[in-house]
Amino acid sequence: MLAIATRNFVEEVDRGGLLIPVSSLNDTIALLTVVVKRKRFWFWQKPKYLPTDFTLNDLVTGDTPLQPVVVETDFIKYSGTFGDNIKGTVGANLANTTVNLEGKDSSKLQSSFGSLKKEEINVQKLLRDSKDRMLDMSHSLIQQAKEKHRRVFGIVKERIVTTQPCSVIEDVQQEGQCGGVLGICGKKNPKIALKENGNLSTDSNVTMEIPIHTTIAYGLIELVVKHDGHFELCLMSDTDGGFEVDSSNKPRLVGMSGAPAHSSEQSSSLRQELEKLSDHFKLLSSLSVSIKSSLLKQITKLMQDQASISALQHVLDQICLEKVPDLDDATMTESARQNIKAILDLLEKSGQMGSTQAAGPSTSALTAIHLLTSALDEMTNDCFAVLGMCCSPTVLATLEQLVQCVLGNGELPLSSLGLAEDVYEKTEHLFASSKISLKRDGDVLKTEINPQPGNLPLILCIVIRSLASLAHGV
Known part of the structure; x- marks a missing residue:
């Protein structure tokens, strides 16, 4: 439910942009959180983003932590309702039995995130501060990521957070009427009432309360990791990160994004x-x-x-x-x-x-x-x-x-x-x-x-x- 709500949010406010919707409240997304980007099977698929329990400071060597300058700005006040209404009538003959089915199906997902703010790192200062820093290549997270293909490190450079308690509400209503034999599989498995006249109705209303300071979307800077632990920030959106050890055999798949004009x-x-x-x-x-x-x-x-x-x-x-x-x-x-x-x-x-x-x-x-x-x-x-x-x-x-x-x-x-x-x-x-x-x-x-x-x-x-x-x- 949350994943659909945040995906709707990103499609509305940043379609084709760089924001990544949060898919679970269990994900702790703070600035400088290390996120593993996993490329998929098909070149046109969006990558999967797997937030980790580590920040960039957990991976860099040295005793002095990176202390980025954080800029906070008001983003937008957001409330969205998405849903559909479907009505239909079907008649069929099955094994000498006539079945007449009429149905109505409606669903609604309402996301009331309220006033949102953006927190973003001053990238220029982070670039200066991280210039001579190195990653601890013996860290377990780095070792495990290197063993997997299509894995890239990114760090959270910005996030969209709630400033007040808010909610996501899903309401599903279904009604059906039939003569003969009826079988309906609906969107949910909520309370079901079957009456003697052959009417079937289902209702589901689920409310998810989201606390203040919850991240609902975030943006990344990918990292290019060198053999010796030096790393570079990918400042251009069309520049991919990755491990240098994989660069010699990492395939590049050409997608449709560069489609010709005609x-x-x-x-x-x-x-x-x-x-x-x-x-x-x-x-x-x-x-x-x-x-x-x-x-x-x-x-x-x-x-x-x-x-x-x-x-x-x-x-x-x-x-x-x-x-x-x-x-x-x-x-x-x-x-x-x-x-x-x-x-x-x-x-x-x-x-x-x-x-x-x-x-x-x-x-x-x-x-x-x-x-x-x-x-x-x-x-x-x-x-x-x-x-x-x-x-x-x-x-x-x-x-x-x-x-x-x-x-x-x-x-x-x-x-x-x-x-x-x-x-x-x-x-x-x-x-x-x-x-x-x-x-x-x-x-x-x-x-x-x-x-x-x-x-x-x-x-x-x-x-x-x-x-x-x-x-x-x-």
């Missing part, structure tokens, strides 16, 4: 990146209909709550690193835990559970689903919410047509899509949230990639191609 050239770059991932889409499409259908169903359930997708992505990360996944995470809802377990069982049943490391350049159902969930986890909240309403096989097939249009000449007959007006509006918003514009010109639909930095167009195309592959023949 839409046709961007389409070509996007097409090349997706072609590299085509084996993953083909594998998903080649799974048995029953497994594809079940995977799509379980993933769609998890997509009702972005935190659940993040939990699945973390579990698959652990498996790909050949670690035993932790399904007893206290932050995971029971509903999410059961859905994730069902997905793992389906992957096991497919006979393709080879890890990313073990599989090498080849692919498996595990790596293909890991690709999908990693892309889902990178989507903006706005894009994610709209996508959750577009996961029927019919709509996914249409979205896949639009992806092909983006990768091709950028035009196709609007009538060939067969979209209802309300669905078209959702589709238009979905693509616009990922920096792809859809424009109608008579019966012709034109697509264009907006010339802005970032990987959102690629991420959206990966998600659509993956989900559509699972929907093939379902």
Whole structure:
């Protein structure tokens, strides 16, 4: 709940910037706190940031601690409400039984952080004071980080903190009415009341009180660590830190952030990146209909709550690193835990559970689903919410047509899509949230990639191609 609230906050006040949202109240984020940045499996993924229990003064040699000058300024007064309302009616015939289902689903997350302030270090003074200092290369944290690939040290140079007690409130309400047999899986597992007339209602209201002086976001300066313990501060935002011992064999992956200005050239770059991932889409499409259908169903359930997708992505990360996944995470809802377990069982049943490391350049159902969930986890909240309403096989097939249009000449007959007006509006918003514009010109639909930095167009195309592959023949 807190992770989603802080992520919403950062997207609103610093989208595309350098602020990192805090994901747990257990993280102690002070100025000069050492944070380990872990690069991910796919080049377009945002890195993971792991705050440690140490500050820079714990790692430097010498008896004189660094004493940075701290500047405090008022930041903003922040209150945000995010939510969605979904209504629908479904009729189906299942095993000679007619089922009619009507449902309403609404969720709301309200974050009232109040007046916030920014604390930041005077970087020029820190640069002067640390010029001749060295790190203790025998320190356990440094030794453990050096043994891992894709690890970078950063220190907290600024943080956004609360100045008063505040709260995050999540309210979930669901209602359903049916004739025949009904099964509903909702976002939470709160109190449930089933009445004799077939009405099902669920309510959940959770309030998290956040104390004063709590850090909700922070910014880093990365470190370049030399063999002998000397270190440099990365003062430019496009300069990466790291250990000098890793520099000779550390791969540099070129992303889409430097995309060319012309839409046709961007389409070509996007097409090349997706072609590299085509084996993953083909594998998903080649799974048995029953497994594809079940995977799509379980993933769609998890997509009702972005935190659940993040939990699945973390579990698959652990498996790909050949670690035993932790399904007893206290932050995971029971509903999410059961859905994730069902997905793992389906992957096991497919006979393709080879890890990313073990599989090498080849692919498996595990790596293909890991690709999908990693892309889902990178989507903006706005894009994610709209996508959750577009996961029927019919709509996914249409979205896949639009992806092909983006990768091709950028035009196709609007009538060939067969979209209802309300669905078209959702589709238009979905693509616009990922920096792809859809424009109608008579019966012709034109697509264009907006010339802005970032990987959102690629991420959206990966998600659509993956989900559509699972929907093939379902």
